[in-house]
Amino acid sequence: MSSAATDILQLDRPFQAVLFDMDGTLLDSRAVVERVWRDWAASHGRDFAPVMAESHGRRTIDTVRAFAIAGADAEVEAKKVEAMEIADVEGIVAIAGAAELIARLPSHRWAVVTSAGRELAVRRLTAAGLPIPKNMITAEDVSQGKPEPEGYLKAARLLGTTADQCLVFEDAQAGIEAGRRAGSTVIAITAARPHSFEAACPSVLDYEHVRFELA
Structure with a gap:
């Protein structure tokens, strides 16, 4: 359900709030993510491709646990990965139209999940x-990461509404599933995807190609 790069997706219903995923959705961090996970995989004798595929849209701790390194403490390993990511921000850029869209939204009507x-x-x-959002749900705020809907449900409550009244922007299957399970309308952003991406929801290249209104 993707649209051509020149198409504009017009959403007919108004929304109470907008919830954004971050990596691949508000910003393109592919270069950093690939560098860090490639190094981690190599250091543990793991193939990079499945590690990278597992990491997309998921918490670091969940990815580390999925590969069950013998004799390694998953929480310690996750902290190592996170430290590497915090230290490396080279090449991170905003998705086209993201800054302009955020600037138009009242601070109490949007959040990052x-x-x-x-x-x-x-x-x-x-x-x-x-900008750093007034409202943000991060890995520390949930007991279950995406594809579980906990983060989106919490964000909606934080904004004083319900998830079914929220528009969610995502780029990963895990996040799309989380948004849908929360009951939200989900739009996939494809700008940071290096290959074709057929999501189980409408998709657009970036924020210059979608139009919607707040209720």
């Missing part, structure tokens, strides 16, 4: 030249 930790989220948003 990310699988990254808070420190990393602030670091990457700053590197991309995007």
Whole structure:
């Protein structure tokens, strides 16, 4: 359900709030993510491709646990990865139209829901030249990461509404599933995807190609 790069997706219903994933959705951090996970995979004798695929849209701790390194403490390993990510922000840029869209939204009507930790989220948003949101749900705020809907449900409550009244922007299958399970309308952003991406929801290249209104 993707649209051509020149198409504009017009959403007919108004929304109470807008919820954004961060990596791949508000900003393109592919170069950093690939560098860090490639190094981690190599250091543990793991193939990079499945590690990278597993990491997309998920919390670091969940990715580390998925590969069950013998004799390694998953929480310690996750902290190592997060430290590497915090130290490396080279090449991070905002998705086209993201800054302009955020600037038009009242601060109490939007939030970021990310699988990254808070420190990393602030670091990457700053590197991309995007504002730090008043409302943000990070890895520390949930007991279950995406594709579980907990983060989106919490963000909606934080904004004083319900998830079914929220528009969610995502780029990963895990996040899309989380938004849908929360009951939100989900739009996939494809600008940071290096290959074709057929999501189970409408998709647009970036924020210059979608129009919607707040209720």
